[in-house]
Amino acid sequence: MKQITNTILMIRPVSFRMNEQTSVNNYYQKVLDNLTPETVQFKALQEFDSFVxxxxxxxxxxxxxxxxxxxxxxxxxxxxxxxxxxxxxxxxLYPMFAENRRLERREDIFNKLEELGFVINNIVDYTSAEDEGVFLEGTGSLLLDRVNRKAYCALSPRADEDLFIEFCEDFEYTPVPFVSFQTVEEKRLPIYHTNVMMALAEKFAIICLDSIDDKKERKEVLKHLKEDKKEVITITEDQVNSFAGNMLQVLGSNDEKYLVMSTAAYDCLSKQQINRIEKHCEILHSSLATIEACGGGSARCMMAEVFLPKEL
Incomplete structure (x- = not known):
């Protein structure tokens, strides 16, 4: 089993903007004043192409x-x-909270991957849960330790516990559920996706422990990470607001490892945090300011890791 991959699927946007349907519980989204939709799309495309x-x-x-x-x-x-x-x-395939996000699921993408020589054996489809108003938003909700077969999940309106347990049974993962919070107008509200407050790499984990208000849950998450000999690098809630939890470790050429993040995330890290990461791998960062502001997501959210086997 591999924890990280060299192949990433990315979708180049044609009409990117702030999604009014997701902003009801994604508190990281902002309206950028004085920018036309065309300008937002243009800037997002520039950021996307430069990142790729x-x-x-x-x-x-x-x-x-x-x-x-x-x-x-x-x-x-x-x-x-x-x-x-x-x-x-x-x-x-996962059930999505926002109705307009359900339109993102496209079968032609599977065909494209098969054309490139990737093998698809089986599709496990959870999307019918949308009819019951139950959601689990892919690797936004599920942080997969593929080697140790553990799945971490911050439960929220977009990550249903029963469906999470069902996923773990189907894919043979041990579930590690918890609730992670952020302060919004002096209220503690659930963070919408696990991958905003936590990133899992081969040898280390980046996590905002302060966002797990329940001490027992916090201890449980730490226990699992330490059991699997992950170096735990903690980040603050302020750093989560700059997307320092939204990172992904990838493989470059010659099996060189990189932790990929946005420039905003990189800029908010302390020298000590950077040193601890760089003990394990190099850092790659790219400016995603428009995408982060309007989309409320960052580098990790833009990359769907492809672990499928290839035809021999």
Whole structure:
């Protein structure tokens, strides 16, 4: 089993904007005043293309699929929420909270991957849960320790506990559920996605422990990370607001490892935190300011890791 991969699926946006349907519980989204929708799309596209180029320059195999204008999918740039790819050739398809995000699921993407030689054996489809108003948003909700077969999940309106347990049974993971909070107008409200407050790499984990208000749950999460010999690098709630939890470790050329993040995330890290990360791998960062502000997601959300086997 591998924890990190060299192949990433990314969706190039055609009509990116702040999604009014997700902003009801994604408190990281902002309206950028005085910017027309065209300008927001233009800036997001610039950020996207520059990010893809940086990933390709270090040898990451980026499969770029263009979004289509046929559907209104302002968040298509975040594919990791509707799909996950697994080493045994399984694909997970996930129920999405926002109705316009359900339109992001596209079968032609599977065909494209198969054309590139990837093997898809089985599709595990949870999307019918949408009819019951039950959601689990892919690797936004599920933080997978693929090697130690553990799944971490911050429960929220977008991550249902029963469905999380069902996923763990289907894919053979040990569930580690907890609730993670952020302060919004002096209230403690659930963070919408696990991958905003936590990132899991091969040898280390970055996590905002302060956001897990329940001491027992916090201890439980720490116990699992330490059991699996992960170095735990803690970040603050302020750093979570700059997307310092939204990072992904990838493989570049010659099996070189990189932790990928936005420039905002990098800039908010302390020298000590950077040193601890760089003991394990290099850091790659790219400016995603428009995407972060309007989309309320960052580098990790933009990358769907492809672990599918390849045809021999």
């Amino acid at each position: 180029e940086k990933l390709q320059n270090i040898g990451v195999n980026v499969v770029v699929i263009n979004d289509t204008k046929e559907t209104d999918t302002p968040d298509s740039i975040f594919p990791n929420n509707w799909i996950s790819f697994h080493e045994n050739g399984d694909i997970g």
